[in-house]
Amino acid sequence: MYIPLREYQTGPVSDAQPIHVHRAFDEPAGAIPRCSTCLLRQFCLAEGLSDESARRLDGVTRVRRTIRRGEVLFRPGDVLEHIYAVRAGSFKTVITHPDGKEQVTGYMLGGEILGLSAIANGKYVSEAVALEDSQVCAIRFSELESVAAQFPVVLHQLHRLIAAGIVREQNQLMRLGIARGEARLAGFLLDVSARLAARGYSPNAFLLRMTREEIGSFLGLQLETVSRMLSRMQAQNTLRVKQREITLIDTKRLSDLASAAQ
Amino acid sequence: MYIPLREYQTGPVSDAQPIHVHRAFDEPAGAIPRCSTCLLRQFCLAEGLSDESARRLDGVTRVRRTIRRGEVLFRPGDVLEHIYAVRAGSFKTVITHPDGKEQVTGYMLGGEILGLSAIANGKYVSEAVALEDSQVCAIRFSELESVAAQFPVVLHQLHRLIAAGIVREQNQLMRLGIARGEARLAGFLLDVSARLAARGYSPNAFLLRMTREEIGSFLGLQLETVSRMLSRMQAQNTLRVKQREITLIDTKRLSDLASAAQ
DNA sequence: CGAAACGTTGACTAAACTCAAAAATGGTGG
DNA sequence: CCACCATTTTTGAGTTTAGTCAACGTTTCG
Numbered sequence: 001m002y003i004p005l006r007e008y009q010t011g012p013v014s015d016a017q018p019i020h021v022h023r024a025f026d027e028p029a030g031a032i033p034r035c036s037t038c039l040l041r042q043f044c045l046a047e048g049l050s051d052e053s054a055r056r057l058d059g060v061t062r063v064r065r066t067i068r069r070g071e072v073l074f075r076p077g078d079v080l081e082h083i084y085a086v087r088a089g090s091f092k093t094v095i096t097h098p099d100g101k102e103q104v105t106g107y108m109l110g111g112e113i114l115g116l117s118a119i120a121n122g123k124y125v126s127e128a129v130a131l132e133d134s135q136v137c138a139i140r141f142s143e144l145e146s147v148a149a150q151f152p153v154v155l156h157q158l159h160r161l162i163a164a165g166i167v168r169e170q171n172q173l174m175r176l177g178i179a180r181g182e183a184r185l186a187g188f189l190l191d192v193s194a195r196l197a198a199r200g201y202s203p204n205a206f207l208l209r210m211t212r213e214e215i216g217s218f219l220g221l222q223l224e225t226v227s228r229m230l231s232r233m234q235a236q237n238t239l240r241v242k243q244r245e246i247t248l249i250d251t252k253r254l255s256d257l258a259s260a261a262q
Numbered sequence: 263m264y265i266p267l268r269e270y271q272t273g274p275v276s277d278a279q280p281i282h283v284h285r286a287f288d289e290p291a292g293a294i295p296r297c298s299t300c301l302l303r304q305f306c307l308a309e310g311l312s313d314e315s316a317r318r319l320d321g322v323t324r325v326r327r328t329i330r331r332g333e334v335l336f337r338p339g340d341v342l343e344h345i346y347a348v349r350a351g352s353f354k355t356v357i358t359h360p361d362g363k364e365q366v367t368g369y370m371l372g373g374e375i376l377g378l379s380a381i382a383n384g385k386y387v388s389e390a391v392a393l394e395d396s397q398v399c400a401i402r403f404s405e406l407e408s409v410a411a412q413f414p415v416v417l418h419q420l421h422r423l424i425a426a427g428i429v430r431e432q433n434q435l436m437r438l439g440i441a442r443g444e445a446r447l448a449g450f451l452l453d454v455s456a457r458l459a460a461r462g463y464s465p466n467a468f469l470l471r472m473t474r475e476e477i478g479s480f481l482g483l484q485l486e487t488v489s490r491m492l493s494r495m496q497a498q499n500t501l502r503v504k505q506r507e508i509t510l511i512d513t514k515r516l517s518d519l520a521s522a523a524q
Numbered sequence: 525c526g527a528a529a530c531g532t533t534g535a536c537t538a539a540a541c542t543c544a545a546a547a548a549t550g551g552t553g554g
Numbered sequence: 555c556c557a558c559c560a561t562t563t564t565t566g567a568g569t570t571t572a573g574t575c576a577a578c579g580t581t582t583c584g
Contacts, residue, residue: 095432097440098521117428117432119421159407162428163379167379169431169432174367178479218439219439220438220439220440221541225539243548259361443571473529473531485531486572490572493533505530505531505580
């Protein structure tokens with residue numbers, strides 16, 4: 001019924017090739033992915049577009065790119081050239097403060113778009129790092145913009161997509177602002193679960209590809225606090241943790257936790 | 263040199279009319295504002311556009327609207343029709359949780375745009391409330407989108423503007439995620455100060471139009487904590503507080519506080 | 525002028541951080 | 555394949571921070 005976990009690690013994209021190279025590279029021209037046939041289309045730029053409109057997007061320069069775990073897709077300050085649709089795998093986005101502290105600002109799964117915040121002033125704001133061997137679809141933004149200008153439906157979809165980034169961050173803001181530590185963690189787990197479910201994966205058993213430190217950074221907690229909370233939730237039979245593999249047991253209790261008052 | 267505080271309360275827009283009505287209303291057609299002559303232009307949609315491009319925007323349906331303190335500009339769930347440029351005054355945006363708790367997610371000043379997150383799915387996500395008698399420029403989004411499609415420069419500016427919202431929220435995210443309470447408050451004050459300075463107001467003396475409770479909600483703190491911290495900062499001669507009037511004295515110390523480790 | 529909203533302060537409690545040490549895991553080279 | 559190293563995770567003890575409850579002063583507004 002669900003795509004098994006193991007599959008998720010290399011991604012569900014049917015035309016994905018096995019990932020065995022040791023550095024990022026651009027695929028030969030023959031490998032250019034097509035939005036009109038992409039399996040992730042319903043979560044990506046082409047969401048809700050007719051087949052015909054989706055074919056317009058095929059005209060935009062797009063290159064599939066393979067990124068090994070730990071490799072960087074873009075860095076803050078790099079000039080915006082592409083935005084990236086995650087085809088397989090997962091990424092974190094990180095912002096480094098002037099004083100050297102790092103904060104994880106995002107955790108992106110397949111079908112989500114990376115690099116949108118660079119549109120504001122033409123430069124990437126954060127660093128995007130692959131959390132596992134991954135594939136992205138690199139979309140030349142300037143071309144996307146002009147193609148979109150020609151097709152109102154595509155343009156509107158582009159706007160929806162950009163704005164969806166705002167909404168996602170607003171949710172995260174809410175989580176950080178209103179909730180206690182445990183509620184933040186519970187809310188985060190439910191959020192990941194829902195995003196996976198929307199893509200056809202099991203919502204109850206998944207791999208969190210971030211370390212405790214990265215999770216903590218994302219949620220504004222220390223890594224020890226994250227670890228303790230996971231242990232406690234496991235002791236209370238709310239979920240099971242085995243390293244990075246999470247199994248949700250009592251989602252009702254989780255959502256109670258997530259909406260607990262500050 | 264700076265526009266005095268008192269002026270800020272009714273806004274710097276030279277063609278603003280005195281605000282003395284007792285409910286929100288739309289101005290008669292004669293009062294339609296023009297981007298090409300707007301004093302806030304450099305902070306708004308027309309930023310960086312040539313006079314000619316800015317005149318294109320004048321073709322988009324736009325209505326000036328007056329909003330009294332406490333009045334609501336839009337509510338979550340309302341269908342997106344306009345986005346709003348703040349011409350004078352200030353607004354908070356609030357999200358209400360299922361359990362009834364409210365969180366302030368934004369504090370918007372003149373020249374900033376309200377309602378962008380509604381583009382994601384056609385409905386406003388938050389509630390926008392005027393914190394003082396204010397004026398907005400209501401821009402019909404569907405028309406803006408089609409005008410933008412015809413003029414690449416305008417389109418790109420629209421995208422920059424939307425993406426800037428993402429960046430602003432990312433900064434707030436960072437503040438909530440990485441910083442201690444006192445650091446958050448210090449960072450918030452510096453942020454407001456910088457935004458006012460960019461608009462020609464004194465960066466060192468300003469009115470914070472939010473209550474302690476609203477500030478706390480925005481920063482993920484209790485109102486008592488905000489109050490205590492302001493008192494402490496005043497005791498240490500970092501700033502002066504008199505109700506909602508803030509005078510920054512030692513901005514160096516403030517930025518040290520803002521970047522203090524968690 | 526009086527009520528309601530807002531702001532300050534104090535005492536106490538709960539949550540989360542820090543430092544520290546040990547256990548578990550994963551990857552690498554011999 | 556195993557031993558070793560580096561990284562990650564867990565757990566404990568003590569400290570700091572911020573939340574809670576409560577009382578009281580101030581301001582605003584009808």
